[in-house]
Amino acid sequence: MHRNGLDSTKKSYKNDILLILFFLIIGIGAFAFMQLQGKRGAEVKVSVNNKEYGIYSLDKNQTVTIGEDDWENILIIKDGKASMAKADCPDKICVNHAAISKKGETIVCLPHKVVVEVVDENGTQDGNQIDIISK
Numbered sequence: 001m002h003r004n005g006l007d008s009t010k011k012s013y014k015n016d017i018l019l020i021l022f023f024l025i026i027g028i029g030a031f032a033f034m035q036l037q038g039k040r041g042a043e044v045k046v047s048v049n050n051k052e053y054g055i056y057s058l059d060k061n062q063t064v065t066i067g068e069d070d071w072e073n074i075l076i077i078k079d080g081k082a083s084m085a086k087a088d089c090p091d092k093i094c095v096n097h098a099a100i101s102k103k104g105e106t107i108v109c110l111p112h113k114v115v116v117e118v119v120d121e122n123g124t125q126d127g128n129q130i131d132i133i134s135k
Contacts, residue, residue, distance in 0.1 A: 038102035041118035044082045046075065049113045058082065058101060058118070071112050082116060084109065 046053040046066055056064055056077055063085075064075040073094070074086035081099035089111035097107045100118050107116040 038104070039120075040080065040101055041103040041105075042121045043119050044075075044077065044100070045117050045119050047115045047117075053114075055119075056082075066114055067112070073109055073112060073114055075116060082107070082118070084116070087112065 041058060043055050043057055045055050046064065048066065053066060054064065056062060056075075058077060058080050061078045062076075064077065066073040066075060071088055072086070073084060073088075076083055076085040081101040083099035084094040084097060084107050087095050087109055089109055091111065094107050094109040094114070100107055100116070103118050103120055105118045108114070
C-alpha cells in the first residue's frame with residue numbers, strides 16, 4: 001500500500017498519453033482519407049451576387065478578371081488549380097486562400113459577393129444531383 005499515491009498518478013499520466021495518441025492518429029487518418037477522396041474537378045464556376053458570372057476550364061491556363069466598375073478580383077487558373085491573385089477588398093481573405101482543384105472546394109470573397117467553386121463537367125460539385133425537393 002502506497003501512501004503518497006505515486007503509482008496511480010503514473011498510471012493516469014500514461015493513460016492520458018495513450019488517449020492523446022489515439023485521437024491524434026484518428027485525426028491524421030481522417031485528414032488523409034479526406035484528402036485522398038477528393039476528386040479533381042474539371043471547371044471552376046464563378047458566381048457574383050448569386051448570379052453565374054462564368055465557367056472556366058481548369059485544363060487551360062488563364063487569367064480571369066471578375067468585377068464591376070468600382071471593384072475587381074483577378075482569378076488565376078494555372079496547372080489545374082485556381083487561386084485568387086488580386087482583390088481590392090479590405091480583408092484579402094480570398095487572396096490568402098490556398099489554390100483549389102478538387103470538386104466542392106470554394107474560394108469566397110464576401111465583400112464583393114464572389115464565389116469560385118470547383119465543379120465537374122456537368123457543373124455540379126459532386127456527381128449526385130438533386131432530382132426532387134419535398135417539404
